[in-house]
Amino acid sequence: MDLGCGTGAGTFALLARFPEAEVTAVDSSADHLRRLREKAEASGAGGRVRTVRADLDAAWPGLGAPGLVWASASMHHVADPARTLRKVHELLMPGGLFAVVELAGFPRFLPEGGPEERPGLEERIHAASDRHHAALMPHRGADWDPKLTAAGFCLGGAPRLMPV
Template sequence: MTPTNQHTSHHGEGGHHSGHAHGGHHEHVDRGQAEILDLDAEVLGEHMASIIAWLPLESEPRQIVDLGCGTGAGTFALLERFPDAHVTAVDTSAGYLQLLREKACARGVERRVRTVQADLDTDDWPDLGTPDLVWASASMHHMADPDRALTSVRELLAPGGLFAVVELAGFPRFLPADAPESRPGLEERAHAAADGFHAEHVPHRGADWGPMLTAAGFTVEDERTITVRIEGARSETVGRYAYGGLRRIRGVAAPALGPEDLAALDELLDTDSPNSLLRRDDLTVRTERTVWAARRA
């Protein structure tokens, strides 16, 4: 996939792509993005599990490919749901794959995970086996040529296999509409500014994958949109998730924000300020995720 200031996109959002694993060192990892991916997995883990449980599988998958696995949120949720399955976790980032392998060892599931570093924007994909299930969460929109990638997935799948595409409406919102007091509606304006950046650099973000799947030779068996609302109260995890996300959104939104909005955003991101995001007790995680479940036509 083309490199992006990712997750600001969802992570802003979650997901990468991947080839031949050759190690990787933590100094090459975008630590801020890796933390957001881990927080995303922690905060939204229950919703991830519910999506996996919903999948219209004909039988329990034994071989799974996780495309754009990031630091492993989907990989470990799939391993937990399907205790007899093996997962091939694919990403462009050697650093993320190293983190994933360390987590697999810590959880005692390293023998059930294979990591593959690959650029899925090339024609020549590595050997990913013949999976019963291909899972792509917040990764397909990063593909430079989604149609080509969808064709590659169709050729990869075992007969009767399922392709699950999970995408997000954007990075979650956290603040009440009337916050902060000095600049009500600031969060939405920051997102709108970031959306302008993403429309240019990540054009498939927010796309309807149903028609693209059909055009690539899939039959979409089902589609579901999940609305997420998690009351954060004084949750430290939700606070860090909001802080990390808004900090990355600031990175792409700043040129399009006015000076008053930028000052208010910087105050929210100032951990020493009494008005810091981390001191608020009114944060709520609000987002939507849509999942398409498709088979080879």
């Protein structure tokens, strides 16, 4: 399952990494899901992808019992992460894996203090973005470890990279 799938970058990575798997792609945006479905059909993977429109802050539809739930840059969008994490914990099949990827901040593209003609430009852009998103996404940049353990998950130690 790709939770908060957007237009499907994670969905297609999961399909490539697990060639026998079927992926349930969940998002609140009908447009994102439509685009994902079109890409899946065009790539020949349409039969392996199920799209489900759902607001993770509302009642969840039947999603089955996945063995793997992937959530990349989506958990910070939910209003009540504790509730969402508990729902994922309840949903997973016994022994299943919940892989959460969240950024501590947005990537940098300019050298610190740069560019020379406008010193500190990127710092000002990041500060403005942080102010804008503070009320919209109060969980952006959160420490997810305590939230995950409170929901019943056992942490797998140091972060590991999974090649795709």
